[in-house]
Amino acid sequence: MASARKFHNISGRFKMRNGSLRDPVIAYETWGQLNYQKDNAILLFTGLSPSAHAASSEVDHSSGWWEQMIGEGKPIDTDVYFVICINSLGSCFGSTGPASINPQTGEPYRLDFPVLTIEDIANAGQVVVESLGIRRLHSVVGASMGGMTSLAHCILYPDVAESLVTISSAARAQPFSIAIRSLQRELIRSDPVWDNGNYLASPNTGLRLARKLGMLSYRSAEEFQKRFGRELVPEERQTDDPFDIDFEVESYIEAHANKFIGTFDANCYLYLSRAMDLFDAADHGGSVEHALARVGATRVLIIGVETDLLFPLWQQRQIADGLDNGKREVQFHSLASLQGHDAFLADMDRFRPLICDFFNCTMNQPSRLRSIHSPK
Amino acid sequence: MASARKFHNISGRFKMRNGSLRDPVIAYETWGQLNYQKDNAILLFTGLSPSAHAASSEVDHSSGWWEQMIGEGKPIDTDVYFVICINSLGSCFGSTGPASINPQTGEPYRLDFPVLTIEDIANAGQVVVESLGIRRLHSVVGASMGGMTSLAHCILYPDVAESLVTISSAARAQPFSIAIRSLQRELIRSDPVWDNGNYLASPNTGLRLARKLGMLSYRSAEEFQKRFGRELVPEERQTDDPFDIDFEVESYIEAHANKFIGTFDANCYLYLSRAMDLFDAADHGGSVEHALARVGATRVLIIGVETDLLFPLWQQRQIADGLDNGKREVQFHSLASLQGHDAFLADMDRFRPLICDFFNCTMNQPSRLRSIHSPK
Numbered sequence: 001m002a003s004a005r006k007f008h009n010i011s012g013r014f015k016m017r018n019g020s021l022r023d024p025v026i027a028y029e030t031w032g033q034l035n036y037q038k039d040n041a042i043l044l045f046t047g048l049s050p051s052a053h054a055a056s057s058e059v060d061h062s063s064g065w066w067e068q069m070i071g072e073g074k075p076i077d078t079d080v081y082f083v084i085c086i087n088s089l090g091s092c093f094g095s096t097g098p099a100s101i102n103p104q105t106g107e108p109y110r111l112d113f114p115v116l117t118i119e120d121i122a123n124a125g126q127v128v129v130e131s132l133g134i135r136r137l138h139s140v141v142g143a144s145m146g147g148m149t150s151l152a153h154c155i156l157y158p159d160v161a162e163s164l165v166t167i168s169s170a171a172r173a174q175p176f177s178i179a180i181r182s183l184q185r186e187l188i189r190s191d192p193v194w195d196n197g198n199y200l201a202s203p204n205t206g207l208r209l210a211r212k213l214g215m216l217s218y219r220s221a222e223e224f225q226k227r228f229g230r231e232l233v234p235e236e237r238q239t240d241d242p243f244d245i246d247f248e249v250e251s252y253i254e255a256h257a258n259k260f261i262g263t264f265d266a267n268c269y270l271y272l273s274r275a276m277d278l279f280d281a282a283d284h285g286g287s288v289e290h291a292l293a294r295v296g297a298t299r300v301l302i303i304g305v306e307t308d309l310l311f312p313l314w315q316q317r318q319i320a321d322g323l324d325n326g327k328r329e330v331q332f333h334s335l336a337s338l339q340g341h342d343a344f345l346a347d348m349d350r351f352r353p354l355i356c357d358f359f360n361c362t363m364n365q366p367s368r369l370r371s372i373h374s375p376k
Numbered sequence: 377m378a379s380a381r382k383f384h385n386i387s388g389r390f391k392m393r394n395g396s397l398r399d400p401v402i403a404y405e406t407w408g409q410l411n412y413q414k415d416n417a418i419l420l421f422t423g424l425s426p427s428a429h430a431a432s433s434e435v436d437h438s439s440g441w442w443e444q445m446i447g448e449g450k451p452i453d454t455d456v457y458f459v460i461c462i463n464s465l466g467s468c469f470g471s472t473g474p475a476s477i478n479p480q481t482g483e484p485y486r487l488d489f490p491v492l493t494i495e496d497i498a499n500a501g502q503v504v505v506e507s508l509g510i511r512r513l514h515s516v517v518g519a520s521m522g523g524m525t526s527l528a529h530c531i532l533y534p535d536v537a538e539s540l541v542t543i544s545s546a547a548r549a550q551p552f553s554i555a556i557r558s559l560q561r562e563l564i565r566s567d568p569v570w571d572n573g574n575y576l577a578s579p580n581t582g583l584r585l586a587r588k589l590g591m592l593s594y595r596s597a598e599e600f601q602k603r604f605g606r607e608l609v610p611e612e613r614q615t616d617d618p619f620d621i622d623f624e625v626e627s628y629i630e631a632h633a634n635k636f637i638g639t640f641d642a643n644c645y646l647y648l649s650r651a652m653d654l655f656d657a658a659d660h661g662g663s664v665e666h667a668l669a670r671v672g673a674t675r676v677l678i679i680g681v682e683t684d685l686l687f688p689l690w691q692q693r694q695i696a697d698g699l700d701n702g703k704r705e706v707q708f709h710s711l712a713s714l715q716g717h718d719a720f721l722a723d724m725d726r727f728r729p730l731i732c733d734f735f736n737c738t739m740n741q742p743s744r745l746r747s748i749h750s751p752k
Contacts, residue, residue, distance in 0.1 A: 174601055175625035182626045183589060185619050224555065277622075
């Protein structure tokens with residue numbers, strides 16, 4: 001399958017909060033057309049693990065991670081908007097990260113990569129925006145870590161985005177989530193194959209265990225109860241090993257973890273994970289309130305999910321309350337999804353209408369352009 | 377320090393649900409005096425990790441795991457009651473478990489130990505009760521896994537206990553908790569030192585990681601937020617390693633995990649952990665409702681905690697509703713403790729009055745016997 005990935009090469013030194021990189025590259029994908037006024041762009045930041053491939057396109061037909069949300073006639077309608085999705089700095093899907101070659105040594109950065117911050121990811125995204133000749137964004141959008149990055153972008157560049165959407169995100173990491181991520185990193189670092197970051201083959205045991213813990217923090221007990229109850233795997237898959245997989249819920253998590261390994265670089269995972277812990281909007285202005293007061297967007301949509309353990313509802317309210325200065329249009333939605341932190345990927349029926357409404361889409365109407373482009 | 381531990385040797389074959397043991401031993405501790413009528417005994421089952429040392433005594437002055445609850449003048453008043461705490465079959469504090477020597481081979485059982493169930497632990501406890509000449513118990517009490525065991529005891533021996541107390545427990549394991557425990561076991565089993573159960577030294581990396589995950593499931597995000605916020609460890613303890621401990625919450629969990637290793641046998645942990653997954657009261661009568669209908673206790677106290685992730689409130693309600701047949705006195709309490717599943721150990725101010733009230737204690741009154749025994 002052809003890739004729709006584009007690259008922006010940053011020439012020279014790219015300053016980060018804790019160091020700098022020489023000549024880094026930022027991978028991104030775009031959908032739709034930038035209009036003549038260059039005022040219809042939506043910048044999308046991702047969570048920890050996705051690439052910039054948020055949706056399929058003419059070039060790359062494979063489904064993206066937000067396939068149901070982005071496209072012609074979809075809630076973020078690419079007949080109307082020019083959508084840019086950024087592969088985070090520090091990731092491993094085309095953007096420079098710990099797995100990339102350090103041009104100064106000819107070796108991968110590994111643990112010599114500077115300590116990454118959410119602000120660095122936001123800055124790298126803004127460089128791409130500027131490279132496309134865009135001065136004003138219609139919106140910045142992100143969920144999870146992407147929501148943190150979107151918030152950071154709006155704090156660092158208050159004059160760029162007219163509106164902001166954050167989903168299941170936070171103005172600063174809460175200690176429970178720091179503790180979960182800290183343990184995930186320790187699972188990777190405890191894998192002997194990790195070899196203090198100098199692995200030749202991927203430390204898949206550590207990555208699998210970290211992903212399993214991730215799955216537990218991304219979903220909810222309520223969902224597992226409804227989906228799996230105490231169902232056992234079929235008898236032919238049961239073994240004599242008393243600690244082997246017996247319950248369907250164990251099998252489900254095993255399958256998800258096995259899908260993850262091989263796709264993600266371990267050191268990149270460590271850096272991105274730590275970046276979330278370190279994010280604290282209060283670093284910009286002395287308090288979360290002061291930081292949020294800097295945001296220039298005049299319309300904001302904040303969505304949270306009742307069952308989210310990792311970015312709980314009170315953190316969404318904190319963002320919404322902090323942004324509600326009486327001068328902005330602030331929409332806050334608390335969703336009763338069972339899918340926890342992953343609801344923005346799994347419970348599309350609840351999310352689509354809210355995103356559609358915010359972006360003034362005409363969902364469920366066959367789009368004019370789509371009907372023209374459609375093969376039949 | 378002298379140990380107050382007693383042992384009951386079971387002669388011959390002890391039948392389990394999945395096999396049998398020859399000549400197993402059950403360790404237990406007692407407090408108070410069995411009265412002439414032998415009707416003042418309270419049987420206490422423990423959670424996964426504690427020993428039978430629930431409280432200090434004249435013989436063993438060291439604090440027990442429920443020190444504030446059991447003793448002269450305390451909510452479970454040993455001036456009035458004869459309290460028996462059982463070290464679970466399968467554990468490693470005196471009772472026969474996977475780390476014990478199999479008399480038939482002269483080697484530790486290790487993974488040859490039969491698959492353990494909660495019912496086996498209840499049966500072993502009942503053997504101790506009978507060995508003491510006790511036909512009727514005033515009460516059976518347990519929290520967490522101990523609550524499951526108490527429930528199993530009352531289902532298997534409906535004529536023995538007059539009353540029942542379960543705290544933060546369940547009539548059957550929920551899939552979210554199965555998934556957490558499954559991952560904990562995998563963390564131990566992934567430690568190369570575990571060596572398929574045949575370790576010579578303790579697989580401490582695996583145990584430490586499993587305990588860390590345990591800590592995350594035993595407490596609550598709300599508590600961590602209040603206690604730690606985003607506090608960093610003192611600067612002199614920070615290192616250059618970007619993945620070392622920076623936040624106080626990481627340091628807290630590290631300290632707890634380090635305290636755990638060296639005290640608990642890895643194979644015992646695996647067996648006890650799996651026993652919780654396997655417990656389903658519905659195995660006795662076809663449904664949870666039918667199983668609970670078997671319980672003979674005429675007074676029951678069911679306590680749950682709003683922030684408990686592992687044994688959530690709905691599971692406490694399920695027990696209380698199932699026991700409420702109109703003929704029994706059923707007390708159900710939902711506590712607003714922030715300490716999650718660990719609240720019965722950490723939030724004593726909320727738990728003491730309920731336990732005291734149920735056992736008709738005269739808390740805060742200097743006890744007659746204590747004032748006699750007191751050194752000054």
